[in-house]
Amino acid sequence: MNPKNLPSYLDQSEAVKARFDRINQRETILEVRDLGKRFRSPQGEVEALRGIDFSVRRREFVCVIGPSGCGKSTLIRILAGLESHTSGDVLLDGKPVTGPGQDRGMVFQGYSLFPWLTVKKNVMFGPQLNGRGRDEAERDALLWLDLVGLDKFADAYPHQLSGGMRQRVAIARALVNQPRILLMDEPFGALDAQTRSKMQSHLIDIWKNIDVTVLFITHDLDEAIYLADRILVLKAHPGEVQEVIEVPVPRPRSPGQFNTPEFLATKARLEELIHPAPEPEPEDEQAVQPHLIRMTNVTDNVE
Amino acid sequence: MTSKWLSSVDMDARKRTLLGISSFLLPLLVWCLVSYVPFVWHPKVHVTDPGGVDYFQVDMLVDKAMFADEVANMEREHLAVPVGQSANPIYLPAPDQVAKAFYNGFVNPPTQKDVPSMPASLWHSIQIIFWGFLISSIIGVPLGILSGTYTLMGRLSEPFIEFFRYLPAPAFGALAVAILGIYDGPKIAIIVIGTLFQQVLIIANTSRKLEVTIIEAARTLGTRGFKLLSKVVVPGILPDLYRDQRILLGWAWTYLIVAELIGTSSGITWFITQQARYQHFDNVYAAIMTIGIIGFGSDLLLARAGRRLFPWDRTQDRR
Numbered sequence: 001m002n003p004k005n006l007p008s009y010l011d012q013s014e015a016v017k018a019r020f021d022r023i024n025q026r027e028t029i030l031e032v033r034d035l036g037k038r039f040r041s042p043q044g045e046v047e048a049l050r051g052i053d054f055s056v057r058r059r060e061f062v063c064v065i066g067p068s069g070c071g072k073s074t075l076i077r078i079l080a081g082l083e084s085h086t087s088g089d090v091l092l093d094g095k096p097v098t099g100p101g102q103d104r105g106m107v108f109q110g111y112s113l114f115p116w117l118t119v120k121k122n123v124m125f126g127p128q129l130n131g132r133g134r135d136e137a138e139r140d141a142l143l144w145l146d147l148v149g150l151d152k153f154a155d156a157y158p159h160q161l162s163g164g165m166r167q168r169v170a171i172a173r174a175l176v177n178q179p180r181i182l183l184m185d186e187p188f189g190a191l192d193a194q195t196r197s198k199m200q201s202h203l204i205d206i207w208k209n210i211d212v213t214v215l216f217i218t219h220d221l222d223e224a225i226y227l228a229d230r231i232l233v234l235k236a237h238p239g240e241v242q243e244v245i246e247v248p249v250p251r252p253r254s255p256g257q258f259n260t261p262e263f264l265a266t267k268a269r270l271e272e273l274i275h276p277a278p279e280p281e282p283e284d285e286q287a288v289q290p291h292l293i294r295m296t297n298v299t300d301n302v303e
Numbered sequence: 304m305t306s307k308w309l310s311s312v313d314m315d316a317r318k319r320t321l322l323g324i325s326s327f328l329l330p331l332l333v334w335c336l337v338s339y340v341p342f343v344w345h346p347k348v349h350v351t352d353p354g355g356v357d358y359f360q361v362d363m364l365v366d367k368a369m370f371a372d373e374v375a376n377m378e379r380e381h382l383a384v385p386v387g388q389s390a391n392p393i394y395l396p397a398p399d400q401v402a403k404a405f406y407n408g409f410v411n412p413p414t415q416k417d418v419p420s421m422p423a424s425l426w427h428s429i430q431i432i433f434w435g436f437l438i439s440s441i442i443g444v445p446l447g448i449l450s451g452t453y454t455l456m457g458r459l460s461e462p463f464i465e466f467f468r469y470l471p472a473p474a475f476g477a478l479a480v481a482i483l484g485i486y487d488g489p490k491i492a493i494i495v496i497g498t499l500f501q502q503v504l505i506i507a508n509t510s511r512k513l514e515v516t517i518i519e520a521a522r523t524l525g526t527r528g529f530k531l532l533s534k535v536v537v538p539g540i541l542p543d544l545y546r547d548q549r550i551l552l553g554w555a556w557t558y559l560i561v562a563e564l565i566g567t568s569s570g571i572t573w574f575i576t577q578q579a580r581y582q583h584f585d586n587v588y589a590a591i592m593t594i595g596i597i598g599f600g601s602d603l604l605l606a607r608a609g610r611r612l613f614p615w616d617r618t619q620d621r622r
Contacts, residue, residue, distance in 0.1 A: 101523075101525060108516050108519070114517060114521075114535070114538070115517075159615060
């Protein structure tokens with residue numbers, strides 16, 4: 001489609017507008033106020049995040065997107081309580097976040113399951129830690145495994161599962177604690193394209209059926225538009241909020257919407273924000289200069 | 304081309320067993336060649352008839368050159384020529400002699416009064432190893448895990464341990480005797496000194512290698528303080544910890560001989576030195592091999608137990 005024919009990403013249909021009105025009436029779960037993070041590095045003081053301001057409503061699906069080095073991982077790690085911030089506030093239900101806790105579930109990109117526990121025991125880990133009885137924890141775990149479609153693999157060890165299945169377990173393990181918000185740090189980044197799109201649809205299904213709010217980090221524009229109600233676009237050096245986009249693509253979402261005008265308009269806007277006019281390459285990339293010499297017969301051309 | 308060198312993963316079990324057995328058979332074959340083929344090495348002559356040589360005796364071992372000289376001498380003087388067969392030096396008994404000694408060592412009581420029996424000596428040595436390794440592990444394993452998990456603890460303990468591990472354990476022999484007496488105390492102490500410091504560093508390193516994501520995941524699930532250690536760090540490193548312990552147990556064995564020489568000689572070392580004194584080198588070899596068999600055998604058993612204990616440990620699939 002010619003970009004000139006696209007509607008503005010700001011145009012919302014009646015249904016979408018009504019939906020955002022409803023979302024905005026819900027209570028705020030997570031509020032981030034003027035969040036900043038500085039740290040010392042061998043190159044001097046680095047400002048990873050500056051003046052981050054946003055809030056997430058109950059059962060809202062928010063994606064965070066930005067170029068590499070924009071601090072999106074740092075942001076979610078601060079929200080999870082795994083890292084400290086140097087200024088501003090993070091409020092969950094109005095209370096400041098001071099460290100990791102069961103009220104925030106986290107799904108990591110990497111392999112985070114406990115390899116020594118079976119799938120079921122991985123999911124039981126949270127409830128048992130919380131002082132629930134074994135039987136009760138087991139019942140909960142099986143329920144959640146059923147929900148992510150892995151009830152048949154309850155007694156398998158994580159290494160016996162595929163990457164997609166492991167992330168399903170990780171989601172079940174986070175949700176069994178019934179967190180107020182589910183933080184997801186590029187959870188599907190390591191999966192192949194097919195598994196990834198399956199997992200995206202599955203995540204939407206879970207989110208629709210469960211009282212959970214999702215904050216999802218990704219660098220994949222399609223993924224962000226497909227999943228999110230709102231997209232928080234960050235820019236790098238320092239990490240700042242560039243724009244908060246209300247995704248005009250109506251729900252229920254399906255992969256068929258990838259070519260709708262709203263979808264393409266939003267994507268065009270995201271691309272404009274994330275890949276502006278080519279920036280000078282970072283120094284370490286400039287230092288890499290391949291010196292190509294011909295190592296095949298001169299007549300043996302491949303192109 | 305590289306796949307040839309990395310293909311141990313898909314080498315089938317039969318071929319692997321065959322190669323494993325061959326790795327033992329090859330040295331044995333060399334030993335047999337040297338022992339049983341008369342023209343391989345055999346630098347000595349075993350005298351069966353001294354002939355006219357006045358200082359030769361039956362069963363004497365003399366150098367080949369010397370024997371040839373005497374044969375020439377006797378021929379020149381028209382005296383009886385000495386007779387003998389090529390033989391190896393006394394310190395290299397043939398495999399069958401060692402096998403016999405091995406069998407005798409376990410079945411028959413020793414012939415000399417002041418010499419301990421092989422099983423009793425071995426049992427004593429095993430006890431020394433056991434206590435030495437146990438004491439070392441009781442201190443070393445928790446200290447290692449703590450040093451590896453908590454930076455503060457690691458910074459506080461590791462520099463000193465790093466220094467101490469360069470001090471050779473046997474150097475503490477005299478000190479250990481002065482403090483702990485002449486019997487088993489100092490021997491156990493030497494094994495502890497030899498093992499402990501390596502143990503702390505190795506286990507600290509293993510603890511540090513636990514995936515950070517796993518610890519972070521546990522923290523986001525609400526794990527804190529001691530539970531992080533007991534429910535996440537320890538189970539997470541357990542298969543590697545077990546492997547470390549197996550290597551360290553082998554380490555402890557290598558300190559055994561030195562340890563047993565301290566104070567009153569005891570155990571298998573005492574057996575070996577006594578047998579060597581009587582030139583029963585077949586017994587010496589049998590005893591040395593028994594140490595090897597016990598060490599290697601126990602490690603094989605522990606490895607097998609490890610596979611049962613840690614079904615999730617994938618590094619074991621690659622053996």
